[in-house]
Amino acid sequence: MATLVFLHAHPDDEATSTGGTMALAHDLGHRVVWICCTDGSQGTRTGDADESVSQVRRREARASAEILGVDRLVFLEHQDSGMHGWASNNDPEAFMNVDPQVVGADVAGILDEEDADVLVGYDWHGNYGHPDHIMVHKVMNAAADQAARRPRVLQATMNRDAMRDGYDPELGGIDPDAPGDDGNPFGTPESELAWKVNVNETVMRKRAALAAHESQEDAKQLLAIPDEFFALGFRHEYFIEEGRGPMVEAWPFD
Template identity: 50%
Template sequence: MSTIVFVHAHPDDEGTGTAGTMIRAAREGHRVVVVYCTDGDPGDVPDDLAPGETVASRRRGEAEASAAITGTARVAWLGYADSGMTGWAQNHADGVFARAEVGEAARRLADLFDEERADVVVGYDSHGGYGHPDHVMLHRATLAAVDLAATRPRYLEVTMNRDLMRQLFIAATEMGMEGFDPDLRGDDGTPMGTPEAELHWAVDLGDDVMAKREALACHASQSDVKEMLSMPVEIFPLAFGTEHYIEPGRPAGMVRGWWLDHGVGQSA
């Protein structure tokens, strides 16, 4: 069995990105660990905050609830503040993740990888899917941490299949529904996700997609999550039923399969 460490920028990012993979890995007996680099403090303020409760504490509780569904054995926090979207006032605040020194953040992550004796680490693609400052920093810090780690874990990057997203957007538009155009420029000026030609793994979730939806629903204090959950239940598997990964160093070509069954460079 393997120990797999999933590194995410904010509470709820696992719900849209890797929750299905986490669920399957945990069910098969692997140790699943999730690291959140920030506490998500600039997120939406819930109407039902209890006296003394903060947005950060609510989101930590939501992350723990999600972990119970995904089978995650440990939820770890890297200790940085949320930088907010590009252009937000938080971008320039002290202690935000996007302003961290890469080497320092990488050292924190590498120490955690070594503590867990991580066999696999999952980070983000080079622009964090859509250019969010914290997502871009996560890519840089996680990549550096893998090089620092004594365990030398296998490394993958979760991303979105831009071509599939485009197909879904066109289909939704033709049916008179609202869709999301992946060719709109993200925070860093590039389209969303990664072209299919640059992907290595497509993990079809099967029935686990509805458990993924339950994990996402744990983060319902956030308006973007509420929006995603508002789509018809029967549509959710089309949008979120496959999780896509890049594996640097692997031969070109996207394989539909379970990457834990195959080592670096092995064919499916």
């Protein structure tokens, strides 16, 4: 059995991007570690004044971890940078402005404690250009370089070609060729992918994990999708692994 460490930017990214793979890994007996880099403090603020946004999000993340079968959840508590162009980007403490080598050393420490076999992060532009997601890519590389035993590195991404096939301008949704937060199109062309993971078995747990982030507007929008369409849209998760390809539909962690 392997130890898999998933590096995510905000609470709820684990659900939308790799939730199915995390739950499947748990079911297959692997150890699943989730490192949440930011406090999610730029997320949707709800009415309850007794809890800060980051407290709410930590609570929701724990509930999600429970659903996905996460063995260890680590909060790095960096300050959420917000979307590209927000005033919060200018804060020197924002995650996007920290030194990726320094955070990479912290993550490498966890990789060493866990003697991790695999580190999962994001592609070079963070799938859709969110500055904190781009930082996750940099931290992923810095951590893998600094780990005592270099883990396999997988980059979670979206399949731009599959997204295009599923996109109907009449129905709305995301046009993968339109510029994302940083001006780049969404995800990665299929020709650059290594793994297509079928998470049909766990896709409803992925949905439940997303529902744990009930304070968040983005989550609510996705949860408005009827179950059967959610299952169709979210039953595949895609990963880049350097040196591997063309893409195969298989379980990457045997």
